[in-house]
Amino acid sequence: xxxxxxxxxxxxxxxxxxxxxxxxxxxxxxxxxxxxxxxxxxxxxxxxxxxxxxxxxxxxxxxxxxxxxxxxxxxxxxxxxxxxxxxxxxxxxxxxxxxxxxxxxxxxxxxxxxxxxxxxxxxxxxxxxxxxxxxxxxxxxxxxxxxxxxxxxxxxxxxxxxxxxxxxxxxxxxxxxx
Numbered sequence: 001x002x003x004x005x006x007x008x009x010x011x012x013x014x015x016x017x018x019x020x021x022x023x024x025x026x027x028x029x030x031x032x033x034x035x036x037x038x039x040x041x042x043x044x045x046x047x048x049x050x051x052x053x054x055x056x057x058x059x060x061x062x063x064x065x066x067x068x069x070x071x072x073x074x075x076x077x078x079x080x081x082x083x084x085x086x087x088x089x090x091x092x093x094x095x096x097x098x099x100x101x102x103x104x105x106x107x108x109x110x111x112x113x114x115x116x117x118x119x120x121x122x123x124x125x126x127x128x129x130x131x132x133x134x135x136x137x138x139x140x141x142x143x144x145x146x147x148x149x150x151x152x153x154x155x156x157x158x159x160x161x162x163x164x165x166x167x168x169x170x171x172x173x174x175x176x177x178x
Contacts, residue, residue, distance in 0.1 A: 061141045063118055067149045075150030078143045082135060091154040103131050108151055109158045121148045 029035055029043035038045065064071065080089070088095040091108035098104050106113060125144045128134035139147070162170060 058136070058140050061145070063122070064145055064149075067152075071146045071149055072153060074143065075146035075148070075153075078139060078147050079150050082139060083147065086132070090158065091151060105130075105132065108155055114155050118145075118148050118152075121151060 031044050033043040034041055035043035037043065079087075083091075084095055085097045086095040086102070086105050087093055087108065088098075093105045093107040095105075108114075122144055123129075124132065125139060125147065126134055126136045135144070162173065165173065
């Protein structure tokens with residue numbers, strides 16, 4: 001019993017002597033603490049006149065009433081940057097990240113997501129959902145609506161029967177399709 005107690009005390013002393021010798025344990029000042037370093041006695045300097053904040057507030061903008069070609073182009077660009085790694089170029093949920101073993105996001109071409117309101121997509125992009133983290137700090141509010149417009153275009157492109165297209169659209173499709 002005494003050996004166990006001695007071993008326990010020895011382990012406790014060994015752990016108590018451990019100290020991290022990196023930046024974790026350095027002396028530091030908290031914001032606006034007193035300091036002798038600067039002439040005004042504070043540990044932090046005020047921002048320089050005319051300095052631009054790192055991140056300005058991005059107020060939510062309402063859903064646009066009309067989708068323009070420029071908005072779709074912007075949505076496609078933002079989708080390619082932020083969404084395709086997981087969702088894939090066509091929105092089927094087979095992006096490069098998924099091919100490397102990460103969880104599959106849902107396909108945008110399921111009935112549930114075809115019928116979902118645009119606000120649902122906006123909330124998911126903003127706050128995240130499941131394993132997807134929120135993009136509020138990365139994608140401005142107006143760009144989120146542009147991405148949603150592009151997702152709707154993807155949904156229509158994958159599920160529209162060719163017979164329901166106009167003659168001009170079928171001719172254009174025949175030129176693109178192999």
